[in-house]
Amino acid sequence: MASSEASVDRERLAEFAARNGIHTFKIGAVDLDGVWRGKRVSSDHFIDSVSEKGTFICNILFGWDIQDDPIPGLAYTGWHTGYPDINLKPDLSTLAVVPWEPGTASVICDIYERDGHPMELSPRTVLKSVVSRAESLGFDAQAAYEFEFFLFRGSPRELAARQWRDLETVSDGNHTYSVYRDTGTEFVIGEVRRQLAEYGIKIEASNSEHGPGQFEVNIHYSDALRAADNAMLLKHAVKELAARNGFTASFIAKVNPAWAGSSGHVHQSLLNKDGTSAFANADDPTRLSDIGSSYLAGLVEHASDLTALFLPNINSYKRTEGGEWAGSSSTWGFDNRTVAIRSIPGAGPAARVENRVAGADANPHLVLAANLAAGLDGIEQNLTPPPPVEGNAYALPAGQAPLLPANLGDAADKLEASIFARKLLGERFVDHFVSTRRWELKKFGAAVTEWEIARYLEHT
Structure with a gap:
């Protein structure tokens, strides 16, 4: 983004924040399970930096399951990669005041790798493609x-x-x-x-x-x-x-x-x-x-x-x-x-x-x-x-x-x-998503359900 364009965006965001009394921006990206993951940042930091440059967050967002348990054996990330950062870049077209949280606005982010390329595993990236x-x-x-x-x-x-x-x-x-x-x-x-x-x-x-x-x-x-x-x-x-x-x-x-x-x-x-x-x-x-x-x-x-x-x-x-x-x-x-x-x-x-x-x-x-x-x-x-x-x-x-x-x-x-x-x-995307689903199967396979206890405990 050109510096003049960024300056205009900052001015518009500052006016938006002042008009709506915004002190906090909650920002995040969508993971594979549809969970919105991200951060809350101060209004000043969002306007001065995050709105243009984004914010970094650990790529474990795509290396764990819905309960935040790390998934072993993924090619994309894991202990073998050291869980590096990815960049959450706000899509300012999604900017909105959150009416049930006074002083708060929300923004949905797109995800980029450290080299600046869109993250291929991101559900929003897949849909945009x-x-x-x-x-x-x-x-x-x-x-x-x-x-x-x-x-x-x-x-x-x-x-x-x-x-x-x-x-x-x-x-x-x-x-x-x-x-x-x-x-x-x-x-x-x-x-x-x-x-x-x-x-x-x-x-x-x-x-x-x-x-x-x-x-x-x-x-x-x-x-x-x-x-x-x-x-x-x-x-x-x-x-x-x-x-x-x-x-x-x-x-x-x-x-x-x-x-x-x-x-x-x-x-x-x-x-x-x-x-x-x-x-x-x-x-x-x-x-x-x-x-x-x-x-x-x-x-x-x-x-x-x-x-x-x-x-x-x-x-x-x-x-x-x-x-x-x-x-x-x-x-x-x-x-x-x-x-x-x-x-x-x-x-x-x-x-x-x-x-x-x-x-x-x-x-x-x-x-x-x-x-x-x-x-x-x-x-x-x-x-x-x-x-x-x-x-x-x-x-x-x-x-x-x-x-x-x-x-x-x-x-x-x-x-x-x-x-x-x-x-x-x-x-x-297909390989990674399939791996996460097989992890779900493995977790379920190791679980002992109430149905099993009720059906088998007495008679076996």
């Missing part, structure tokens, strides 16, 4: 997230002290879409909607969902990078706002075998460079355009290879077991909620597709990168989708509804072997 591919093909990618989550009574510290047992949800029973029941939780969910709107993330709607204490929020659509940023920020904001009210919010895929799972459905479309919808079909509004159909075909074609990104955890597959409103097969259909890819055609800008495979526990940047990469490949290869599913996809024989990988091990194997994923998401 695929977005650039879309732009080179003449499209602007659009997306919107729907999230489901559970709200439990008690702070995270209180629940941890009870070993996460005897969880009490904020409401009881299944009362999906109940306006009456929503009144009882509006003091929390309403605050989420209002605070996020002030934060710059528009929530179109919220409602109670199919599990006790479960809710859904629908984020307004935007360009793909902003959609992923908004989804990540929403998850963190919901957790923070819940904690302020003495609750714990969780986006875990399946918390109880008797309850519905929590999904992270992604609506997506492409715009032509003139701003018109590339998926709209004025001649036949009951079907997507040829571009939209090829995009959809790519999603169906590559769903199996990309399942590890949509369902990244051991627990993720408990949600897709037996259907339960989750896409579990390489299928699609018109406005059908039992398939993986739901087609929502139209004559105007609302024409879109919805991927119903991903869980709420998945990393939004990686989910969107995978979807966009698959859809663009469908367009480039001029793919034609298989026949649509009519009725219940869960009841179809395997030959008509090819099942997606049923566990993390199989999904990791499929991703590792995918030539398509390696080409569009990057060799190093």
Whole structure:
């Protein structure tokens, strides 16, 4: 950045900080598990230095798991590299006042290696690369997230002290879409909607969902990078706002075998460079355009290879077991909620597709990168989708509804072997991500669960 440009940015940031009473900037980058990792820095230090030069942080962010346990055997980093620094460079287009933290602003960062090159393993870097591919093909990618989550009574510290047992949800029973029941939780969910709107993330709607204490929020659509940023920020904001009210919010895929799972459905479309919808079909509004159909075909074609990104955890597959409103097969259909890819055609800008495979526990940047990469490949290869599913996809024989990988091990194997994923998401990224998933499998394999104790202790 030229010194004159940096000076202008500093002046604008100083004015922003003064106008909003900002004394602290919380900054961070997204790791593989979708956790926002970073620092809080003083306003003066951010304006004078970090805004332009970034801040250094240990690259162990990509060398440990979701519980901060170092992962052995990674090629990228480890004790063999000495865990050197990486640079978090603020993307000032994401600058926003945090309304529930007076005097605080937030900024999402991109990650660069010490030599100045973008970090290939960074989820935001991966997504930006695929977005650039879309732009080179003449499209602007659009997306919107729907999230489901559970709200439990008690702070995270209180629940941890009870070993996460005897969880009490904020409401009881299944009362999906109940306006009456929503009144009882509006003091929390309403605050989420209002605070996020002030934060710059528009929530179109919220409602109670199919599990006790479960809710859904629908984020307004935007360009793909902003959609992923908004989804990540929403998850963190919901957790923070819940904690302020003495609750714990969780986006875990399946918390109880008797309850519905929590999904992270992604609506997506492409715009032509003139701003018109590339998926709209004025001649036949009951079907997507040829571009939209090829995009959809790519999603169906590559769903199996990309399942590890949509369902990244051991627990993720408990949600897709037996259907339960989750896409579990390489299928699609018109406005059908039992398939993986739901087609929502139209004559105007609302024409879109919805991927119903991903869980709420998945990393939004990686989910969107995978979807966009698959859809663009469908367009480039001029793919034609298989026949649509009519009725219940869960009841179809395997030959008509090819099942997606049923566990993390199989999904990791499929991703590792995918030539398509390696080409569009990057060799190093695929190898590293697969290694982290196999670590999850190893950790789970060493765990002794309550199910095992109850099943085997007496009779063996």
